[in-house]
Amino acid sequence: MTDISTAATPAPAIPEGVTVVTHPLVQHKLTIMREHDTSTASFRRLLREISLLLAYEVTRDLPLTTKRIETPLAPMEAPAIEGKKLALISILRAGNGLLDGILELIPAARVGFVGLYRDPETLRPVQYYFKVPSQLEDRICIVVDPMLATGNSSAAAVDLLKQAGARDIRFLCLLAAPEGIARMRAAHPDVAIVTAAIDSHLNDHGYIVPGLGDAGDRMFGTK
Numbered sequence: 001m002t003d004i005s006t007a008a009t010p011a012p013a014i015p016e017g018v019t020v021v022t023h024p025l026v027q028h029k030l031t032i033m034r035e036h037d038t039s040t041a042s043f044r045r046l047l048r049e050i051s052l053l054l055a056y057e058v059t060r061d062l063p064l065t066t067k068r069i070e071t072p073l074a075p076m077e078a079p080a081i082e083g084k085k086l087a088l089i090s091i092l093r094a095g096n097g098l099l100d101g102i103l104e105l106i107p108a109a110r111v112g113f114v115g116l117y118r119d120p121e122t123l124r125p126v127q128y129y130f131k132v133p134s135q136l137e138d139r140i141c142i143v144v145d146p147m148l149a150t151g152n153s154s155a156a157a158v159d160l161l162k163q164a165g166a167r168d169i170r171f172l173c174l175l176a177a178p179e180g181i182a183r184m185r186a187a188h189p190d191v192a193i194v195t196a197a198i199d200s201h202l203n204d205h206g207y208i209v210p211g212l213g214d215a216g217d218r219m220f221g222t223k
């Protein structure tokens, strides 16, 4: 008999600090991305499209100010986002799939990259690349990684950003495992998480089930 795993049954409780974007367009596109025979080209296009919709949610509460402008008819005080440009921080390499779409929506955002690999002996994340915008303490940072699995690399990336001065950090992913959410909430309760779905669990290899497989491989056509 086929074991049918779904993300939706039973409906998982949504932990504090986590937003699940249940918009039908997001859910529909995610379903196509999950299918094993979806092509690399479609996967990449759908990820870019979903990233725009997720970006809408993760930026919902950005502080606004007003600025004086002139329309063709009259002057007005018009709303504008307050403060320094946002910092988008991509966790390499799969984070870049979310990054491209968000940059279309927020082209002036500054961009940083965090590269981490898992030490095969200790299984702990080790940093191999870290390049982030200046003045992180004055910016809202949005960390992007499609898969919040164990949460170890996400938590480590946020540690590094905090050491670099970041104070206002949000985490954006496509799929989250309960284990990854628990890890992130324990390590960084101040970091809000936005995701399109919370799946059932991690398997023994650290993959999200039912998930969508290896996001980086599916996005870049590698194996």
Ligand code: URA
Pocket (backbone or CB within 6 Å): 094, 147, 149, 206, 207, 208, 209, 211, 212, 213, 214, 215, 216
């Ligand atoms: N990273 C992935 O790409 N997929 C998973 O399921 C877990 C981590």
